[in-house]
Amino acid sequence: MDYDVLVLGGGIIGCAVAYELSKYNLNIAVIEKEFDIADDISFVNTSIVYDGSETSNNVMAGLEYIGNILLEDLCEKFNVPFRRIGSLRVVNDDNGVVKLKEMYERAIRRGIDGVYLIDPDEVYEIEPNINTEVKKGLYSQNVAIVAPYDLAIAYAEVAFDNGVNFRLEEEVLTIQNVTKGFRVVTNKNKFSCKVVINTIANEIYINEKGVVEEKDSEDGINSFKNMSYILLDDNYENKLQRIVTKTFDKDTFVVSTPVLNGGSLIGIKSIEKTSLDDNLQYASKLLKELDKSNINNLFRESYDKDSIVVDDQKIDKGYISVIGTHYGKVTLAPAIAKMLCDTISSNLNCRLKKNFIDKRREFYRFREMDRNEINEVIKLDKRYGKIVCMCNNVSEGEIVDSIRRPLGARTVKGVKRRTGAGFGNCHGAYCNEKIIQILSRELDRKFTDIVDDSKNSNIISGRIKEFKDI
Numbered sequence: 167m168d169y170d171v172l173v174l175g176g177g178i179i180g181c182a183v184a185y186e187l188s189k190y191n192l193n194i195a196v197i198e199k200e201f202d203i204a205d206d207i208s209f210v211n212t213s214i215v216y217d218g219s220e221t222s223n224n225v226m227a228g229l230e231y232i233g234n235i236l237l238e239d240l241c242e243k244f245n246v247p248f249r250r251i252g253s254l255r256v257v258n259d260d261n262g263v264v265k266l267k268e269m270y271e272r273a274i275r276r277g278i279d280g281v282y283l284i285d286p287d288e289v290y291e292i293e294p295n296i297n298t299e300v301k302k303g304l305y306s307q308n309v310a311i312v313a314p315y316d317l318a319i320a321y322a323e324v325a326f327d328n329g330v331n332f333r334l335e336e337e338v339l340t341i342q343n344v345t346k347g348f349r350v351v352t353n354k355n356k357f358s359c360k361v362v363i364n365t366i367a368n369e370i371y372i373n374e375k376g377v378v379e380e381k382d383s384e385d386g387i388n389s390f391k392n393m394s395y396i397l398l399d400d401n402y403e404n405k406l407q408r409i410v411t412k413t414f415d416k417d418t419f420v421v422s423t424p425v426l427n428g429g430s431l432i433g434i435k436s437i438e439k440t441s442l443d444d445n446l447q448y449a450s451k452l453l454k455e456l457d458k459s460n461i462n463n464l465f466r467e468s469y470d471k472d473s474i475v476v477d478d479q480k481i482d483k484g485y486i487s488v489i490g491t492h493y494g495k496v497t498l499a500p501a502i503a504k505m506l507c508d509t510i511s512s513n514l515n516c517r518l519k520k521n522f523i524d525k526r527r528e529f530y531r532f533r534e535m536d537r538n539e540i541n542e543v544i545k546l547d548k549r550y551g552k553i554v555c556m557c558n559n560v561s562e563g564e565i566v567d568s569i570r571r572p573l574g575a576r577t578v579k580g581v582k583r584r585t586g587a588g589f590g591n592c593h594g595a596y597c598n599e600k601i602i603q604i605l606s607r608e609l610d611r612k613f614t615d616i617v618d619d620s621k622n623s624n625i626i627s628g629r630i631k632e633f634k635d636i
């Protein structure tokens with residue numbers, strides 16, 4: 167067998183599973199078709215960590231509750247930004263009050279702690295900047311925010327340091343059941359393995375007869391395509407400090423989330439396609455004195471309300487798939503990974519590694535350090551004295567480290583995700599070219615070969631004039 171376990175897909179779920187399994191004496195590989203892991207998590211490095219009170223699905227609620235608890239410890243261990251800021255859900259009509267009461271009672275029945283049904287004066291005390299009349303609020307004090315790229319990258323770095331083989335730029339084409347295991351065929355190789363964990367099961371899965379089928383990712387998924395996002399500048403003065411949701415009807419809500427490195431993300435969910443003016447109007451029902459000059463960026467995304475199924479019906483044959491999309495997959499990832507790991511380790515009867523290193527290699531983040539600490543680092547390496555991203559205060563030393571680390575960045579987006587360079591107000595206008603230069607030097611590749619994110623996303627197409635021609 168080439169591998170004991172093959173994990174298909176290097177998203178947050180694949181990386182979390184790889185980390186948990188790397189604690190055992192197993193030969194593991196993760197196969198990811200893109201240039202980098204965690205390519206698809208979120209456009210701002212902030213995700214909500216739910217507590218299990220908002221979902222109507224009891225299984226998802228249980229996994230969220232466990233994920234919420236596990237994430238705090240993991241983030242502390244891996245030095246990943248995590249803040250328990252609490253969430254507030256507000257309504258201003260009688261129907262809304264009934265719904266909030268139902269949510270509260272359901273949370274109590276589920277045993278979720280830190281959930282309170284509160285009156286308007288308590289709402290305004292918790293969130294004085296809220297711009298709406300409130301009849302009732304539901305406060306969940308354990309809801310948090312986390313940096314999802316950092317989390318996925320931390321999981322993967324530790325798994326890599328503990329022997330997991332990350333096969334990037336390799337696309338899984340087929341999975342075949344063979345005697346005592348599986349054969350996984352990619353665009354580059356054929357591998358045999360005892361166990362397959364398929365986290366790309368929305369795209370490729372094995373049917374009842376053991377034949378691989380491509381699946382329509384919309385199949386059976388309650389997915390609304392109309393989630394619009396407005397990213398607000400950090401200098402917007404009336405920023406809300408908690409995650410605040412105002413519900414208008416069963417299909418429409420607006421949610422404001424503080425972003426970990428500054429600013430706020432406003433999400434507007436509606437079944438109709440909303441214009442920028444519509445979105446600003448919805449947002450203004452929650453936020454004071456908001457106008458277009460506060461906007462830093464705009465996005466539109468799908469809103470996935472589907473539940474996730476961890477299908478282990480074929481576990482006796484060594485096949486587990488994670489099916490479905492969900493708006494809280496970052497929260498669910500640690501719980502799903504632990505669950506899968508327990509099943510596989512007992513099925514394969516494997517032992518914990520004696521030399522497992524449960525630690526991420528250290529790094530410097532200048533924006534979190536004081537002047538004395540920064541000066542100490544610059545004394546050791548002069549490249550830390552050259553600032554590349556002025557908006558987010560990222561030095562050349564940090565960028566070089568992000569490339570040379572285990573599973574280092576190989577694309578401009580990879581550097582941005584790992585360091586925060588280019589995610590500031592100028593959107594990379596000042597630093598993009600410098601990042602390309604550093605990548606080209608460190609990877610010993612031509613300037614023109616450096617890609618933004620994926621194959622064929624080269625940024626610089628050629629020289630305007632070759633010097634040798636002059």
Ligand SMILES: Cc1cc2nc3c(=O)[nH]c(=O)nc-3n(C[C@H](O)[C@H](O)[C@H](O)COP(=O)(O)OP(=O)(O)OC[C@H]3O[C@@H](n4cnc5c(N)ncnc54)[C@H](O)[C@@H]3O)c2cc1C
Binds near residue numbers: 206366493498
């Ligand atoms: C707008 C938005 C906001 C969100 N906000 C939150 C939030 O606040 N809180 C929260 O908990 N969650 C949130 N989520 C959910 C979460 O970010 C994603 O759902 C999650 O990252 C998905 O992880 P995954 O590992 O399942 O899938 P993916 O990240 O899609 O990973 C699958 C990986 O498999 C690779 N792949 C696909 N096909 C193949 C193949 N044939 N061969 C090899 N590799 C392949 C892909 O390139 C990908 O990297 C949000 C999602 C979105 C879109």
